Amino acid sequence: MKYNFLLGACIFFLFACSKKDGGQVDSSDLFDGFSFQIDTVIVDSGEELMLLEGNYMGDFTLSPDRSRLYIFSAKNYILQEVDLDQLTLIGKKTFEKEGPDGVGDYLKSLHQLENGNLIFSNYSGTGVFSLDGKNLSRYMLKSSEIDGIDLKDDFPLNTNAKIYGDGNSLFAINAFEKDYQLMEVNLSSQTGNQWSMPALNLTKNFQTIFVTGVPTRFFSLSPRIDWVNQQVIISSPATNEIYVYRPGQDSLRHVAFPHKLVALTKEGTYNQNANSIEEFQQIMTDISSQVEFGPIMWDANRKLYFRLSKVEIPNLDDEAPKRYENYIHAFDSDFELVGEAQLKGIDQKLTNEVFIKDGKLWSYVNVEDELGFAVFTLKLN
DSSP states (O other): OOOOOOEEEEEOOOOOOOOSSEEEEEEEEETTTTTEEEEEEOOOTTHHHHHOTTTHHHHOEEOOOOEEEEEEEETTTEEEEETTTTTEEEEEOOOOOTTTTOOOOSEEEEEETSSSSSEETTEEEEEEEEEOOOEHHHHHHHHESSOOOOOOOOOOOTTTOOEEETTTTHHHHHSSSSSSSSEEEETTTTEEEEEEEEGGGGGGGSSEEEOSSSEEEEEOOEEEEEEEETTTEEETTEEEEEEEEETTOOOEEOOOOOOOOSSSBBBOOSSSSSSSSSHHHHHHHHHHTTTTEEEEEEETTEOOOOOEEEEEOOSSOSOOOOOOEEEEEOTTOOOEEEEEEETTTOOOOSSSSSSTTTTEEEEEEETTTEEEEEEEEEEEE
């Protein structure tokens, strides 16, 4: 039997555990005098083994009240339910890969609706599933079928589409027009809206493909859609700028943040058809070493939005683990930048598998194949 435990000491991810009574940061505004403490927690899985993806947790979603974490193993088609309040594995449920209740191949996203149902999105469509694995509905829409969406080509609204809120609105990004476009579909009326998002277009600059040899190698960055504080937020790892859509409105809001501690965007132009594997790898390195922005997160306790970003630290030893400068940015409820800081002492990547619960920042940690989290207690001004 394994027991969940809380280490009252600071652990910097895969570093050895050592006490550091509040990390110090380079700060501004809200972060003047800011410090943080990190505790590590491990989920008690009983006699079960957690199915994780090594240094990545895998596809996951949180319940709306942040009390449950659902992790889907794409290798085993097993959904794992974790009680984040008690730090215990509640159980596992096997889902079908094919057939009427099949999830399908190549899962792109996972999300839980307010009614508890799960949304699985992949290339074959967007499915609504109950927690016991039953397929309740599946959407394989094309833009030509939706009144109000007008595109030159018949665009399939399935790859990485999201269903949010009460389950009646589907959102997808069209990357094949001059500008990225957000499309919203009312699933009941089969009507929709579309909005251009030109501020995210530079994301298209950061991709390359190498087709000589098997397998074909492809690298790219893409915008993401997130449901945050009852709003749809579209962001990109390549730029600080975001778009915000509140359901029921007839327009998108564009927000650009005046960051001072990090670059506002990735930069450069790259050969999008690499001529060799060496050129392909160098392009990936050059793009990845620049600033990269994570998703926007809502702290309901403080009524603030937070976002992480990272910049790779140059390393002379190619065999050494990559190290990063990590930054945290805070915005008020109207998306005004109110402070930002570098997290000193944290040099592992801290961008995507993170969330805020009970006013603390949780970041996934694999502790000898056990599900763990580094939990940041943020002491703000």
